[in-house]
Amino acid sequence: MTYADPRGFLYRSLDPDAAKKLAGRHLAGHDDGELYLQYRVSEAFGFDDGRLKTADYNSASGFGLRGVSGETTAFAHANEISAAAIERAAATLKLLDPAKGPAAPPPARTNQAMYGAEDPLSLVPFAEKVALCQKIDAAARARDPRVEQVSVSLLASWSVIDIHRADGFTATDVRPLVRLGVQIMARDGDRREAGFHGLGGRYLYDKLFDEAEWNRAIDVALAQALVNLESIAAPAGEMTVVCGPGWPGVLLHEAIGHGLEGDFNRKGTSAFSGRIGERVASPGVTVVDDGAILNRRGSLTIDDEGTPTGRTVLIEDGILKGYMQDRLNARLMGMEPTGNGRRESFAHAPMPRMTNTFMLAGQDDPDELVSRVKDGVYAKSFGGGQVDITSGKFVFSCTEAYRIRGGKIAEPLKGATLIGDGPSVLTRVRGIGNDLALDEGVGICGKAGQSVPAGVGQPTLLVDGLTVGGTAA
Template identity: 50%
Template structure:
C-alpha cells in the first residue's frame, strides 16, 4: 500500500531525495523522513453480543532535523509534495540556514525480516472473527461461577518507509494481532475478575492453529477462581519469589527504562556512569532482543532504519551498555543499538525497549520455595510505577501465594511490591532455568507515546523486598 500511496502523490526515490536535501540544511547534523501507512481494526464481544467493531486507516509523514541536542519536528497527514515541504520548512527552522547539504547515497538492500510482512486483517472473514470471540465466550461460561465475559480481537498492519541523510532508505511491513478475554466470577457474594490474552506479529489464524482461544479463556477463568480464594497479604520485608514470564514486567519498568540512552545521556538515571560496574547479582544477565521472530516487541528495522539487535545490558551482574537511538548515540560517541521507536509518524523517535528479559540461571523453582520460611510467590502482575531517577518502584501482584515453612500455602490478595530497581538486582540470590516470555500483550508508555513490547524472565528469588499488604501478621 505504501508504494501505491507514494505513487499516487508522485513521490519516487528521486523526489524523496530532493525533499530530504531540502530538510538537510547547513547546521543540521542529521535529518530523516518517516512515511507511514496503517490499517487497524478491533472487535469487542460482551456477554455474547458484538458491542463494537472499528476499522481505521491513517497515513502521513514525519519530518525531523537534528542539530546537536535540538530536534526540529513536524508532520503532515497529507502526502502531497507541497504539504510535506511545509512540514520540512518548520522542522529545519532550528538551523536558521537555507543552504542545503549533500545527502549520502541510499542503501536500499533489505534486511532479513523478523516476521511475515502480510496484512493479518484478511486472514479471517468477519464472520470467522466473530465466531472466534463467541467461542471464547462459550468456553469461559463452562465454569458456573462466571457471570460476565468480555472478549476482544484486534489487528493492525503498518507499512513504513524511512529515508535519512546517513544513507538509509528502508521499508518495513509490520503485522500485529492480539486477543484479550476478561471474566467476572461470583461466589457466595464475593466478586472477582481476571483477564488473559496474547498475540504477536502473526495473522489471526495463529490463535486458531495453536488453540489459543481455549488457552486464554481457561487462563482468565483460572486466575479469577484463584482470586475468589485469596486471603489478606501480610505486610513487611520478606523474601519474594517471582514466577517466569510476565513478572518480567518488573524488570522492564524498574530496570529497563533506566538503561535507555536518553536518561543516561542526561544523567537522570540511577544507572548513569556505571558501565563496567557490578550493578546486580552475578546471577543476572539481562538482554534487550529485537530480533526474535514474530514477537510483539520485535522489529526488522527500528524507526530510524537501523537493524534491531540482541543487546546485552547486564552480564553476570556487570552493566555492559545502554539502549540507543541515533541522536543519543551520536551525542555519547557510540552507535545506535536499533532501539529508536515512535508511536507513529506524528511522533519523534526515542530510545525504547523491544523484548527485554533475563536469561536462564541454573537453579530451580522447587529449591527456591523450600528455601523460604515466610515469604510470597508472585505469579502475575497488574502493573506498576517507577521513578527513573531514583529507580524506586511500586508493583501490584494480581496473583500471588503465601509461602510458609518452605511450602506454597494459599493465594493472597492486595500484594504490593515496593523497592528500588538497582537494589533489588543485587538481592537476587537464585535464578531458575525456566525462562518464559510473556504471551504478547505488553504495551510500554514513555513521554506520551505507546509502543508494543515484550518481557520475560525465569523464576527468581529476591532475598528481601518490602511487601505492602492488608495484614500485619506474616
C-alpha cells in the first residue's frame, strides 16, 4: 500500500500546526531539544519444526519530548499523541535551568528522501508470508538427509517519524525494514551442529521473496552446519588470525566502534578519549561510519534528531580523525553533529550510536594473506560476544572457523573464541584485503538498554598475535 502522506498516522488526534506550536512554546529557552512523534508497525513470523509457531503483529504510536540545558536532559514520553499529553509531559522541562546562551542552531536541511512511503507489511498478504516460510522449510529439509531441524524467521517493520523544534524546524522520515533468518540443525550419528544465515535491509519484502535469495540463505546455513559436523577442537594460545570479509566486521563494531562514540569520549571513559590526530591503528586502516548507503540496515535519511546522515571518517590510514556525534555531545565538545543521534523509539532519548560502521578495503589479495600464515586460524563467521566498552576488551565466539596450516585453510574448528582488546588489535593488523564486504542486514546493536538496527563490514584482515581460546592445547 502507498500512502500520499504517511504522517496521517501521527496526526489522528493532533494537528501538525498544533504540534509545531507546542514544541515552540515548551522548548523555548533551552539549549536544545525536540518533540519527536512516531508511528510504528511491526510483525514477526517464527516457523519451527515444520509449522508456524509464532505470528506477532504490533502497532504503537507516541511522542518523546526532550529539553536540554547544558549537560542536563529532561525527557518525558507517552504512547498517546495529543495536545493534552504533550502539555502534561512539558511539566518535566520546568526542572531544567534556563539556557545561558543562544540556543543551538537547527540541523542542516536535506532534500534527500532515502525511501518511499510503501509499507512492506501491508503489501504482502499474511498467507503468502506463511507460505514462504513453508517453502524454505521444505527446501532446506530436501537438501540433505542430515538436516534434522529448520527454523525460519521473517520480520518487518514500518516507522514514520516527525521532529519539531522550538525554532520552527520540522523533519519527517519514513523507514521500512525487513529481515529473513534461516537456521539449520544437521545431525550425523550422535553429533548435532547448527548453521545460520540471514539477510535484510531497508527495502520491501520483494528481495526476501526472490527464490534465488532465500535458496542462497539455505545453502549458506546448510554449508555452515555441515562444515561444523566435521570440526575438531580448536587450539588455544596466541596465534595469527585471518578474519574473513563482511559479517566478521561485528568484531570491529563492538571492539572499537562504541569507543568512538561521542559520549564516551566527552566523559573521558573511552580508550580513544583525547587522541584525535594520534596513531591508533596500523597504516592502511581506515574506518568509517556511513548512514547514507541506500537500502542498508543501519541507514537513515536523517537521524533521530533531524540531522542528515552521511559518511564520517573515524580513523584514516591509522590516524584517529573524529568521533560519532549526536547534538548534545557535539555541542559540549565544540564539534559538529555527524548524524549519529539515534533512539530505539519515541520512549527513549537519543544518544550517539553507530549506523553502518566498516573498515575500507586495502590492496592485498585475500588468498595471499592466508598464504602468509604458517600456523593460525581463519575466522569466517562470528556469533555472540562480550565487550567492555571502556577498555575495548572483547571475547568473541566463532560460528565457523578453520585451522591454517602451511599457508592453506585446513580442518574446521569447534569452540574457537577470539580474545583481545580493540585498540591493540588495530595496531596488529598486518594485511588488509581488497575484498571489502558489508554484512547482509541482520545486525542489532545494544547500548544503555536500547537496541537499534546497525550494519557492519570489513575486508579480509590478517591480525598478528590474537589470543585464541579453545579446547585443545
